[in-house]
Amino acid sequence: MKILLVGGNGTIGRCITAAFQTRGHDIIIAGRNSGSIQVDIASPESIDAMYRQAGVLDAVICAAGTGYYGPFDDMTPALMLPGIQGKLLGQVNLVVAGKPFVRPGGSFTLTTGIAAELPARNGTCVALINGALNSFVLGAAQEMTDGRRVNAVSPGLVEDSAERYGAFFPGYNLVPMDKLVNAYILSVEGAVNGKILKVYE
Numbered sequence: 596m597k598i599l600l601v602g603g604n605g606t607i608g609r610c611i612t613a614a615f616q617t618r619g620h621d622i623i624i625a626g627r628n629s630g631s632i633q634v635d636i637a638s639p640e641s642i643d644a645m646y647r648q649a650g651v652l653d654a655v656i657c658a659a660g661t662g663y664y665g666p667f668d669d670m671t672p673a674l675m676l677p678g679i680q681g682k683l684l685g686q687v688n689l690v691v692a693g694k695p696f697v698r699p700g701g702s703f704t705l706t707t708g709i710a711a712e713l714p715a716r717n718g719t720c721v722a723l724i725n726g727a728l729n730s731f732v733l734g735a736a737q738e739m740t741d742g743r744r745v746n747a748v749s750p751g752l753v754e755d756s757a758e759r760y761g762a763f764f765p766g767y768n769l770v771p772m773d774k775l776v777n778a779y780i781l782s783v784e785g786a787v788n789g790k791i792l793k794v795y796e
Contacts, residue, residue: 596620598783599649601636601689602659604629606755607706607775611658614776615783623649626659636660636685637677639692646696654783655693656704657686663720664763675720683724687731690745699741704782705732709751709795715764725749729791736789744788748778751795768796 598615602608603624612622624630625645634645636659662678663670686705693703710718711725732747739745752760752767753775778792 596653596783597623597651598654598656599623599625599632599645599652601625601634601645601655601657602706605658607750607753607772608658610755610772610776611656611779614780618780618784623652625649636682636689637680639688642685642688642692646693649696652693652697652701654702654704655689655697656779656783657689658706660685660706660724661721662724664717665720666717667719670720675723678720678724683727686728690731690735694739694743697743699743702744702746702783704779705745705747707747707749707791709749709767709793711749711791712793713767713795715767717763732791733789739788744782744786746782746787746790746792748775748782749791749793749795750775750778770794770796 598620600622603612604626615622625632625634627635632645632648635641660682662682663674690703707725707728710722711729714722732745735745751770752764754769755772775794778794
């Protein structure tokens with residue numbers, strides 16, 4: 596398959612890349628500052644340009660985007676907006692703009708997270724973003740045409756990120772990276788549609 600991976604040089608993205616390449620897929624990496632295609636997923640124009648450069652695809656995976664972490668009392672629209680424009684609307688636009696570029700029977704795999712169901716302290720904005728993305732997947736899957744599919748992978752605290760993010764998620768179980776990557780493989784190579792693939796432990 597010809598797969599476009601947005602965010603392929605992050606912690607999760609690098610492991611996704613390695614796994615899919617091992618399985619014989621052709622991976623095109625897109626990112627803000629790295630990859631063969633430059634893209635800012637907060638910009639619909641940038642997403643359109645990325646798709647024109649990538650051409651016809653079998654699958655799109657997004658492992659990019661974050662949101663504001665901080666005290667609820669300090670949360671303002673200005674602090675929330677980058678994550679909403681990037682991780683939320685950016686991933687929505689990847690699907691909306693990408694439909695003409697993904698072959699019939701192809702798929703979109705978005706990335707949400709455990710905060711949609713079990714938000715950590717200071718994670719209200721991220722909970723909002725992940726929950727909205729999960730709802731988008733459930734709705735969009737019912738209206739995809741020509742056998743196209745859309746799913747989300749929802750990671751918990753990944754082992755490879757524990758040193759960097761563990762302090763934000765006290766008491767959360769660590770997720771083995773190979774188990775998380777399997778969820779992306781299921782979404783792309785399997786037949787599931789409209790699923791939130793939860794990998795929380």
